[in-house]
Amino acid sequence: MKFHKLLIALLVLSLTLGAKISVFAQDEEKPEMTEEEWQKQMDEYTAKKNELTGKLDQLTKDVDALKKTNSDKDAAVVKAEEDLYASVGSTKSGVADFRKKFEATEKFINKKEGKKEDAEKMFAEIEASKIKCLPEFYDRYKKMKDALAKWEEVKKEAGYTVVKGDCLYKIAGKKEIYNNVKMWPVLWDANEKGVVNAPPKVAKTIKNPNLIYPGQVLKVPALTEDLKKKALEKSKKYRYTRKKKTEEPKDVKKDEKKDVKKDVKKEEPKKEEKKK
Numbered sequence: 001m002k003f004h005k006l007l008i009a010l011l012v013l014s015l016t017l018g019a020k021i022s023v024f025a026q027d028e029e030k031p032e033m034t035e036e037e038w039q040k041q042m043d044e045y046t047a048k049k050n051e052l053t054g055k056l057d058q059l060t061k062d063v064d065a066l067k068k069t070n071s072d073k074d075a076a077v078v079k080a081e082e083d084l085y086a087s088v089g090s091t092k093s094g095v096a097d098f099r100k101k102f103e104a105t106e107k108f109i110n111k112k113e114g115k116k117e118d119a120e121k122m123f124a125e126i127e128a129s130k131i132k133c134l135p136e137f138y139d140r141y142k143k144m145k146d147a148l149a150k151w152e153e154v155k156k157e158a159g160y161t162v163v164k165g166d167c168l169y170k171i172a173g174k175k176e177i178y179n180n181v182k183m184w185p186v187l188w189d190a191n192e193k194g195v196v197n198a199p200p201k202v203a204k205t206i207k208n209p210n211l212i213y214p215g216q217v218l219k220v221p222a223l224t225e226d227l228k229k230k231a232l233e234k235s236k237k238y239r240y241t242r243k244k245k246t247e248e249p250k251d252v253k254k255d256e257k258k259d260v261k262k263d264v265k266k267e268e269p270k271k272e273e274k275k276k
Helices: 002-029 035-087 092-111 116-128 138-149 168-172 181-191 225-275
Strands: 158-161 217-220
Touching: 035 092, 092 116, 092 138, 116 138, 168 181, 181 217, 181 225
Parallel strands: none
Antiparallel strands: 158 217
16 A cells, blocks of 8 residues: 555656656747847837837828818808808898797798788798898798798688578579589588577578578688588589489389379279179
């Protein structure tokens, strides 16, 4: 047992000494750098450093030159902008104020939620300013002008007093009303739930377009394209349904009469036979 331990110890010792010897051998294989070699390598690194430093300096100069060019261009843009604003008799702050008014007027006219009179006043301020001629505004200004020109003013509903012999069809065809008999549904829709006024004991509504009474004051709405379209559709539909209703009973009556005559002819001989 002791002998085995001794062998193991000798083996470990030999391995350790062999490793140290190989390290020393490797150190001996790599000779140290000479002073000349070291100096040569330092010179190479110094040359690369100087080269890179030169490139960095050149890039810095290029960046400074670009900054100056950019600054000059910004100044030129500002100068051109000032000259442009001056050509319409304004300044940058003046154009900013005009822009707010312009956008508010544009929104008001496009939505058509208010009165046309107010829109015209707002537009008059825009039109009076030369700033509207700037490229930023001019095309939008023209569209706004067209929209205002096409604005159909919603007038106060005119009233028409029904006289004897009138009907919605006839009233719609009058020149002072719509000058188009097919627009009668507009009058019906406007007055179905209530007319402007009516004499005592006279209907205040028009539930049936065929029943209107003298003395009723009808609402006459301003005719718009949307109302025209709806009126034409309703007029056509109403005429079709009315025609269909009036035709069906006639056919039924004719058929009934024919059937009655046939039955009478068939029954008569039977009665005579009974008498005989």
